[in-house]
Amino acid sequence: MFSPTALNLRNRRRERWFRSLFLLTTVILVFPVVAILGTLIAKGGPILSLEFLFTEPREGMTAGGIFPALLGTVLLVTVSLLAAVPLGVAAAIYLSEYAAESRFTRVINLAIVNLAGVPSIIHALFGLGAFVLFLDLGTSILAAGLTLAIMNLPILIVATVESLQAVPKAFREACWTMGATRWQTIRMVVLPNSLTGILTGIILAVSRAAGETAPIMFTGAAFFIPVLPESVFDQTMALSLHLFVVTTQVPGVPEALPYGVALTLVGVVLAFNALAIGFRTHLRRRKKW
């Protein structure tokens, strides 16, 4: 009576099949990550030291440290976040909480999606034209940071809109029926509960801002500057460009050096992300509904 029928057996076989298939694809995905990190740590790990991180390059960048590039990347990411996060979150709040479904908002949404699809080299040319030349910021940390900010706006807006929409409409209606204005509702109920999603957007933005080379090449990152920047109006070195330079442009670089630069770059991104993730975990712990 309880012996499996042919259909049961077939379902069970398929179940095993699909399980293995999904497991396999997951393993395939993990493989490059492990391979990349493994190579970087194996080849770049030995060169890492406090001296490498916190001194300037010497002998035509074939020796010494990478401090100007490390500092430059941190500054660029910081400037781009300071510009992009307020703008992106405000735009997302408008689109999610205020804007009606209309031709105007459809055009805006289309523009955002298209902005996300623009190649980074085009952003670079835009930054050169708009910030370096038109606003006359010169090639500077500010111009490069703003260029990165423009590049990251769509990511931030989309992530924020999604996290705002994830807050149940019933919460908003409950607030509105108490006589709360839209802004009061957003401030007291909607925003506090969508911070985790906004932080996810910031994490993605950090990774892109730190890693991109093209947008900063024309707008603020320099091949080699022996001194540290004094203000946001100075040019700077950056890890991503430095990696490109020591890999392809400078003869006689020891093999470990580019790996060390790459490992540092990954480390910087992870450090920024760890901050955001730590904050996000803290917020999730007091969750809610």
Add this chain to the structure above:
Amino acid sequence: MVTPGSDQGNTTPAPAIAETGRPATRIVLEVKDLGVSYGEHVALSGVNLTVRENEIFGIIGPANSGKTSFLKSLNRMNMFNRSMRVTGEVLFAGRDVRRWRNVYALRRRIGVVFPLPVGLPLSIYDNVALAPKLAGVRKRQELDAIVERCLRRAALWDEVKDRLHSLGSLLSGGQQQRLTIARSLSQDPDLLLLDEFSIAVDPVTTMRIEDVLKELRNEMTIILVTNLVQQARRLAERTAFFLSGRCIEVGDTEALFAGDVQDQRTHDYITGRFG
């Protein structure tokens, strides 16, 4: 209490009650030829009724009869749904609700309890203190007093007084519904709208909330939409029967249940022949 002054010209004493010796009752809400539609779909049309001060006014009727749409038109909740259109007139405290220039003040005077409890993802304390805060109350002692008073009146105080600062959204369904009621009381409303409040609440809690409502009747007017015919009988002085987007009839609850109806369908619904 309805604010005096704003409605002087529009108060109509209700003779039926005045004759029984109780003080002349004023009209809190007057609805004239109300219609609600969502795009092409007409949810409600031609509704005329009045609600008197300090009564519990029941609305019964099967699903899709327009009960919730009726409630939504009262405090202009149609602003939340762009496809919802309201026609006709709703006079609250003698003034057409669409003429209230300050819709936020209007909403503060009308409390709403939705079918599914909505514990905001704030602490229990903040759930109840939110409306007073929005209205500008800042002093801690004042807020403390309001929170305690509202939670007590919603019969929730004893269960939560030791954890006022834990999350309101983690309470059980029945507790959350009482929290929702406490929250709408914190607005100090003149009119309380309850939309099938007991749908997600166990029978014991339902009875407790019903006791709460009986006491609240002395201080405010309550419109009780319910899918439980007997609940209307237990609580409402007068009851309206809605069917397919029309208000079939309004009458004294006891008279309706005694069979004194103008429309056979009301009788059929009340006695459980359909719905």
